[in-house]
Amino acid sequence: MARRSAPEVNAGSMADIAFLLLIFFLVTTTMEKDKGIARQLPPIQKEDSTPPVLIKDKNLFIVLVNKNDQLLVEDSPMKLKDLRQAAIEFLDNGGAPSNSPENCNYCQGKKDPSSSDNPNKAIISVQNDRLTSYKMYIAVQNELVGAYNFLRNRESQRLFGWDYTDVKKHVDAGTYVGDRKKAEGNLKEIQALFPLKLSEALPKKTGK
């Protein structure tokens, strides 16, 4: 008896089935790509709480955005692309004299006495109109966070020899190689040098 080979299974429709599945997954799923600018909102102030601490004018960097998405920084109009540099100069100024307790020994700015004393004191205040576009709002926030990140990177490079943003990204994602506790401590240290002090006033209703 001759050995009969088993008939081959027709696999021609395999590709069709796989395509069908592929298209199903393409349509019903999304890529994981959610990233954004994290922010902590201030808690609600009670009416009878202690009056706010007076902040010196020179320690306040006021950014106004009007309903036409135009910027007014420290009472002068400014282009969005110059905002980051202006914020860096303000934060890094270190204007307090070297004998005062507020002296900033790591600042590399101009030491202009009419600008901020110390990064710990410096506050950036953003005020926007209700009709400002969200696009512009995020762009401004992005530039200001960019200014902080620039300074934090500079300090972490000087102290530890790595980039703050790089290490923070790895620690957050859990992919940091090495002593994680130590890295977290170092990150805290850098954050203390340039604390993120961004205040947002309630928008005025001038646009209506």
Next chain:
Amino acid sequence: MSKFTKKKSNELPPISTASLPDIVFMLLFFFMVATVMRETNLLVEQQLPKADQVEKLKKDRSIFIFAGKPSQQYKDKYGEEGRIQIGDKYTDVSNIGMALSEARGKLIPELQSKVVVALKVDDDTNTGLVTDIKEKLRELNMVKIIYITTPGNQLDDY
């Protein structure tokens, strides 16, 4: 002589498609691994603003709030004003609290106190709407927020 010419046929050999299923399966597995199922049906337009100073969202502890103009197919019914969407339906500013507490209840209990509210807002929206949401969040004591953005930089557009 004819021995050699005989072999030469005019027809092109057919391209073998035997490896086609393999290729498609490879693509299929890639998409199955790299993507997740859509959870909500978007009712608002979502053209997110660009930013590059970003952090990654921790998905296990986040609640999403969408805002923007109603999508094309809902325009006739809901108009052109910016609207808020939580879960699968439109929500009013005054009702955010209830919708958010409900969404928070779905998270793992250990993470409910660490909840992060992810704001996915269309870049054409007025900031006023976002401010209203933020005020409401402060009242609810959900102070950790994250503005979801797309990679890029707004400066490139100017």
